[in-house]
Amino acid sequence: MSFFDILHLALRNLHQAKLRAILTMMGVIVGVAVIVTMVSFGLGLQSNMLARFKALDLFNEIQVFGRGLSNLAGLDRGPRQEGEGRNARNRADKTPTRILDDAGIKEIAAINGVAYVEPTVNFGVYVRSNGKLLSQFVGGANIPNASTRFQHFAAGKMISSPTVAEAVVSERFVKDFGYATAADAIGKTLELLAPPSDKKKEDEGESANFFGIPLDEPGLDESSPDIESRTFRIAGVLSTEIREGAGQGGLRGMMPGAGIYIPLQMAHDWTITHRGPMGQVALALARRGGNLAEGQTEGYDTAVVRVSDPVKLTEVRQKLTELGFGSFSIVDELDQIRTVFLIIDSVLGLLGGISLLVASFGIANTMIMSILERTREIGIMKAIGAEDREIRLIFFVEAAVLGVVGGVIGVVLAWGIDGAANRLAYRFILKPQGASFIDFFELPLYLSLGAILFALVVSILAALYPASRAARIDPVRALRHD
Numbered sequence: 001m002s003f004f005d006i007l008h009l010a011l012r013n014l015h016q017a018k019l020r021a022i023l024t025m026m027g028v029i030v031g032v033a034v035i036v037t038m039v040s041f042g043l044g045l046q047s048n049m050l051a052r053f054k055a056l057d058l059f060n061e062i063q064v065f066g067r068g069l070s071n072l073a074g075l076d077r078g079p080r081q082e083g084e085g086r087n088a089r090n091r092a093d094k095t096p097t098r099i100l101d102d103a104g105i106k107e108i109a110a111i112n113g114v115a116y117v118e119p120t121v122n123f124g125v126y127v128r129s130n131g132k133l134l135s136q137f138v139g140g141a142n143i144p145n146a147s148t149r150f151q152h153f154a155a156g157k158m159i160s161s162p163t164v165a166e167a168v169v170s171e172r173f174v175k176d177f178g179y180a181t182a183a184d185a186i187g188k189t190l191e192l193l194a195p196p197s198d199k200k201k202e203d204e205g206e207s208a209n210f211f212g213i214p215l216d217e218p219g220l221d222e223s224s225p226d227i228e229s230r231t232f233r234i235a236g237v238l239s240t241e242i243r244e245g246a247g248q249g250g251l252r253g254m255m256p257g258a259g260i261y262i263p264l265q266m267a268h269d270w271t272i273t274h275r276g277p278m279g280q281v282a283l284a285l286a287r288r289g290g291n292l293a294e295g296q297t298e299g300y301d302t303a304v305v306r307v308s309d310p311v312k313l314t315e316v317r318q319k320l321t322e323l324g325f326g327s328f329s330i331v332d333e334l335d336q337i338r339t340v341f342l343i344i345d346s347v348l349g350l351l352g353g354i355s356l357l358v359a360s361f362g363i364a365n366t367m368i369m370s371i372l373e374r375t376r377e378i379g380i381m382k383a384i385g386a387e388d389r390e391i392r393l394i395f396f397v398e399a400a401v402l403g404v405v406g407g408v409i410g411v412v413l414a415w416g417i418d419g420a421a422n423r424l425a426y427r428f429i430l431k432p433q434g435a436s437f438i439d440f441f442e443l444p445l446y447l448s449l450g451a452i453l454f455a456l457v458v459s460i461l462a463a464l465y466p467a468s469r470a471a472r473i474d475p476v477r478a479l480r481h482d
Helices: 003-016 018-055 102-109 171-176 198-204 264-273 277-288 310-323 331-373 375-383 388-433 445-462 464-471 475-480
Strands: 061-065 114-120 122-129 132-141 153-156 166-170 189-194 228-238 260-263 302-307 326-328
Touching: 003 018, 003 388, 018 331, 018 388, 018 445, 061 310, 102 114, 102 302, 102 310, 114 132, 122 264, 132 171, 132 264, 166 171, 171 228, 228 260, 260 264, 302 310, 310 326, 331 375, 331 388, 331 445, 331 464, 375 388, 375 475, 388 445, 388 464, 445 464
Parallel strands: 132 260, 166 228
Antiparallel strands: 061 302, 061 326, 114 302, 122 132, 122 189, 153 228, 166 260, 189 228
């Protein structure tokens, strides 16, 4: 018999027992739909995470670490504190051996493939603006600045010059300080308030205080001789958070977030002039230990390096290591992330595979029942010359048809489930939070074809015993079978 004759017989046999074939096929449909839905959800999570990293511009940036003041002071790292180490950006690949000062910044900027270097300066301070007094984090920014963090403004523009006392603020700052709109904050001023510097204390003498905050004053007042202030004009309001797409809700780049950004040199000078008690102790210990010369500053703890092409990232990091700096890139986490998602996808696929395994028992049962019903027919076929191989092939083709058709319908069903789940998640979860639509499932072509192929293989394996049993039927006995 030709293959088309065998296919015709297989389809005729399935058609004669339509209800049983449909019920058997339902098991395959459900199994494939469960596998595809679960695995596509795992793939969707992985795809969304990678897309988020890309949208937040993390693949083009490296965080560089130098010897910080605590290291120069000889501070021993004790047991990990609660919350420490949760932020992957704080983990350097190598222990730095040199200070990240201005000379080091210039050397890094000269590396082939480096687009720019952004030293990191962040500090907390009391801020007065629009009649309100709040604590804020202030960051330093290079002027001009090519970082994607400073390319999107809700109102105003970037600081005009590194020597001008201007600042850009976040939209959260505008809300916290009571401005009606972002445009209303443009042109207004903000004041950074701090205890007097060491030099001023020496000139005027010290009053009773608690860690630099006067005890004899009813509150913070910029007119008080015990309070220093620095005024900045608000030049722009940053649109710092991404509102749509994979990166929504996040901050662009690896630069730490802040409510206020001022010129880098002014921010660095502020941290040196208004150093806290712990910083003063660390500085004294570093100089006493000979790690920091008198008059020498400790430089920057970290800096953000942007590469011109992600392909250059590995090469740039090797150069940073040769210069004696540590570094961190989100690429360091990708292998671990892929391993985690591989485990998740495997577990989800295994759960779906159990459903398909149960369906295989239904296929085997259907084939065995078919043998009992068609024993006389099989005997006639063998009596007129049908070979055992052809008998087996008839049952294999029947099982294959159940597997392929059930697999295709299962994939279509999974596609529908994915689409419905995405819309329900958007309607009841994302939309009430003001978030844009996100596709939580990813159904690539290889997953669909792989699921259909897997259903085919399982179906054929389930038909091994029934096909072999049918091929072993004695035609003489089969002809006597009623």
